[in-house]
Amino acid sequence: DAGVIxxxxxxxxxxxxxxxxxxxxxxxxxxxxxxxQTMMRGLELLIYFNNNVPIDDSGMPEDRFSAKxxxxxxxxxxxxxxxxxxxxxxxxxxxxxxxxxxxxxxxTRLTVV
Amino acid sequence: xxxxxxxxxxxxxxxxxxxxxxCNYSSSVPPYLFWYVQYPNQGLQLLLxxxxxxxxxxxxxxxxxEFKKSETSFHLTKPSAHMSDAAEYFCAVTVLxxxxxxxxxxxxTQLTVLx
Numbered sequence: 001d002a003g004v005i006x007x008x009x010x011x012x013x014x015x016x017x018x019x020x021x022x023x024x025x026x027x028x029x030x031x032x033x034x035x036x037q038t039m040m041r042g043l044e045l046l047i048y049f050n051n052n053v054p055i056d057d058s059g060m061p062e063d064r065f066s067a068k069x070x071x072x073x074x075x076x077x078x079x080x081x082x083x084x085x086x087x088x089x090x091x092x093x094x095x096x097x098x099x100x101x102x103x104x105x106x107x108t109r110l111t112v113v
Numbered sequence: 114x115x116x117x118x119x120x121x122x123x124x125x126x127x128x129x130x131x132x133x134x135x136c137n138y139s140s141s142v143p144p145y146l147f148w149y150v151q152y153p154n155q156g157l158q159l160l161l162x163x164x165x166x167x168x169x170x171x172x173x174x175x176x177x178x179e180f181k182k183s184e185t186s187f188h189l190t191k192p193s194a195h196m197s198d199a200a201e202y203f204c205a206v207t208v209l210x211x212x213x214x215x216x217x218x219x220x221x222t223q224l225t226v227l228x
Contacts, residue, residue: 033215
């Protein structure tokens with residue numbers, strides 16, 4: 001298995017632009033999570049899905065952030081408009097059952113200038 | 114809600130010395146506990162986990178951790194540090210209660226291994 005695949009690995013964008021981060025979970029995993037990692041705040045859960053349905057989006061910072069999971073093999077996290085304070089590493093993770101732990105992707109390092 | 118506290122944001126050990134990274138948890142129901150490792154510019158990798166059963170769990174790369182309910186702890190140890198162990202380590206907790214399935218992570222401990 002190729003693991004959790006995220007794209008792009010790095011993204012540099014100008015303030016105000018739309019940014020879309022992509023994630024392909026491991027086949028058969030029915031939970032998908034989006035986390036954000038910063039030096040100041042550590043790892044923060046943004047949103048998670050179960051069977052493609054958003055279960056908890058209470059960690060989404062504001063309306064500029066949105067996430068979708070149109071099918072079991074693809075999810076997006078969109079920021080529109082982006083701001084410098086959104087600069088962080090964004091991780092996607094999936095699991096087939098919490099007892100197994102999560103498998104994380106390699107992350108997308110977002111820089112908003 | 115559950116939480117974890119990692120004592121010591123930075124730990125330094127000499128190569129060959131014992132590694133001890135501390136994690137205490139808070140949970141009103143039996144927890145599931147995890148340790149993850151993050152190497153620079155990489156995602157998090159599962160080291161080991163405790164769900165039920167044996168309280169001493171062994172993981173990859175020679176690491177192990179012991180679940181101590183009376184102390185609400187899940188400390189990570191390795192008898193002999195190797196240079197390749199230098200990384201950031203995260204303790205995490207979740208519970209099988211209700212519909213919630215998210216992991217809550219500690220703030221991380223940066224391990225430095227000195228030659």
